[in-house]
Every structure is written in C-alpha cells, then in structure tokens.
Amino acid sequence: MLKFNSVLSGNSSVVEHNLAKVGVASSNLVSRSILLLLIVFIPSFSFSLNNSYCLENQNYVDSKLLGLKENFKIIKIPNNSSLFKVPSISILTVLRDHNISLSGEQPNIITFKRNCNISAKKSEISWKLMEIFEKHYSCITFLDEPKIEPTSPLPYNFKDYKLIEISIKPFLLRKERGSLKAIYKTPKNVEKKIYFRYWLNATVKTFKAKHKLYNDKILTKNDIEEVEATLNELPSGVITCEIPKNLITKSYIKENSILSLNRFKFKKDILRGDELRVFVNEGALSIMMPATALSDANIGDILKVKTKSSKILKVKLISKYKAVVLE
Numbered sequence: 001m002l003k004f005n006s007v008l009s010g011n012s013s014v015v016e017h018n019l020a021k022v023g024v025a026s027s028n029l030v031s032r033s034i035l036l037l038l039i040v041f042i043p044s045f046s047f048s049l050n051n052s053y054c055l056e057n058q059n060y061v062d063s064k065l066l067g068l069k070e071n072f073k074i075i076k077i078p079n080n081s082s083l084f085k086v087p088s089i090s091i092l093t094v095l096r097d098h099n100i101s102l103s104g105e106q107p108n109i110i111t112f113k114r115n116c117n118i119s120a121k122k123s124e125i126s127w128k129l130m131e132i133f134e135k136h137y138s139c140i141t142f143l144d145e146p147k148i149e150p151t152s153p154l155p156y157n158f159k160d161y162k163l164i165e166i167s168i169k170p171f172l173l174r175k176e177r178g179s180l181k182a183i184y185k186t187p188k189n190v191e192k193k194i195y196f197r198y199w200l201n202a203t204v205k206t207f208k209a210k211h212k213l214y215n216d217k218i219l220t221k222n223d224i225e226e227v228e229a230t231l232n233e234l235p236s237g238v239i240t241c242e243i244p245k246n247l248i249t250k251s252y253i254k255e256n257s258i259l260s261l262n263r264f265k266f267k268k269d270i271l272r273g274d275e276l277r278v279f280v281n282e283g284a285l286s287i288m289m290p291a292t293a294l295s296d297a298n299i300g301d302i303l304k305v306k307t308k309s310s311k312i313l314k315v316k317l318i319s320k321y322k323a324v325v326l327e
Contacts, residue, residue: 047100049088051107054116061091061112063098072098082114083153115154121163122148125182128166129198136173139205139241141228147199151179154194160187161194174234176200203228204240206258213253218267219243229258237262268296269320278305278315280325291315291323302326 053065061074074094077084088110092102126146133140155161161184172178177199184192207224217223224243234240237260246267253263270276270293278291291305297317305315305323315323 048102048104049091049106049110052111052113055112055114056117066091068100070098077112079156082156082158084112086110086112113153114156115158118154118159121158124163125166125180125196125198128163129168129180129200132166132168133173133200133202137204137240141203143201143203149197151195151197155186155192157187161185161192164191174231174236174238176202176231200231203230204234204238206234206238206240207243209253209255209257209259211255213249215249215251217249219247219249219264224259227258233258235260269298270317271296274321276305276315276317276321276323278307278313278323278325
C-alpha cells in the first residue's frame, strides 16, 4: 500500500517517480508530451516579404496587406505620399513581436505605392492620344491600345483628378514611343500638368516607289504601291491615305522608298512654253491673240507671256490656256 502523505511531502520528481510505478502519469508529463508533439508535427507559419506593395486609400500598412490572416497594424504611411520607402527591419520587428517568422533572405527596403490600379485613368489618356494620331493620319490602324505609364510618382489623390486635355510635340507623330503632357483639374479646382510615357503599336497607309523615279517625272498609278508602315518608318512629310494629283518629282527617288511631299512639286495648270489664248479688252471689243507662257502657272495666277510679235505682256490666267491682259 502506498503512503500518499509521505510521497506528497517530497519533491515533484519523487512524486512522478512513484506514480510512474503504479501507471499514473503526472500533469507535467502530459503537458510536456503534448508540447513535444506540437513542436514536431505542427510547422510554424513563415513567409517572405515582397519588394513592393500597393496601397489604396489606407494611411497605414496592416498585416493583411502583407498576406497574413491575422490583422494588426504595422506602420503608418503619410496621407500625402504616393510612394513611401521603409527599411524592412521596421516591419520585421513588428512581425517578430507577433511570433511570425520569415523564411529566406528579405529585401532591405520595401516600397509602398499608391495609384497602382488606375487602368481607367490610363485608358482615358489612351483614347485622347489615339484621337491626336487619327486627326493627323485618318488612315491609321491601332493594333493595340496604347500603353501609358507616368514618368514620376503620381499625386496621392490622383484618382480624384479630372483630365482636361493632352498634347504631344509634333515630331512625335512619327514615333512609336514618346512622352505626353496631360492637363488635369485637381479636387481644389487647380490645373496641374502631369507627364506620361506612351508606347504605340500602329500602322499607317502610305505609298512607296515601285521602281526608280527620275527628276521631273510626272507621278502615275503605275509608279506607286500602297503599303502599311509603322510610325517609326514614316519620313518627314510622308504622303498618307491618298496620293495628291499632279505630282512631279523634284529629284531622284530610289525604288521601294516611302514617298513624301518634300520629294515632289505640284504640276501647274500650265507650264512654261505652253501656247495661250490672250484676250485684250477694249471697251465692248475683245481681241484675241496667241502668246507663249514664260513661266508655270495655276489658274488665277498672274504671269508674263510673249506674243508672236515678241511683245511681253502681263496677263492673268482665267482658265487653262486662256488669259486676259492686265492694264
């Protein structure tokens, strides 16, 4: 028979020893066994921090933003900051205080950004940008919606800004990428300039020379071929959509060259050396005499002509091959 009064008066190890002899387990032994099982079979939760996170309207970083189920505040972010960088040690300290371990190497600096989800704002700029190019090239084809990115961090309350207009420099009309200026109205009713980068994927209907074109060649349909060209392929003064009438080459043009207006001159209604009918009005009487044009001219132009008697007259061309003498 066990004498419990004497056993209980000893230390705990003696109690455990004697209880073990009769198959009775102590509470300490049970607790230690359960704790050991938990350590062995239940893994601790761990994760890694990202280099950057996106904020919406909140002015603090909480654990859920980092991907944790437990919700607690970690660090405050200034309301007027659209981009805020934090040393990772500041966040690691808070996480460790909540018994959260991290696996692997962590970034030294973590960046928190606002205005990450502004796809609607970007689309608004894209449509206005396409309108600018369509106004310049009526036959342009956009293969994708333009990609838009801000050149610097946006204002923290950018989602409340209202777009007024955008503009680009003229030389960028022949570039697939560039920068644009957007004018916004702020919530305080103040106009503010914000700059964006853009990338375009588009083609324009142009024309190229099917063969060599020599100087003073009158351009015909047999000389040209319609092609779709990217913006970066367009020369200055490129001819797009439709070929103007009465073009004459000013210089030699290589085969397969994309045609531009600065390589041509327009054929006049009459050319130097053309024979004209010149009328001299004397009261109710009108006298016609033949004369030779001394220069190229269009209808409505004033030019000089030479009569058969070698007299030089100043006339106005009123229709093709018909002119009246000026007093």
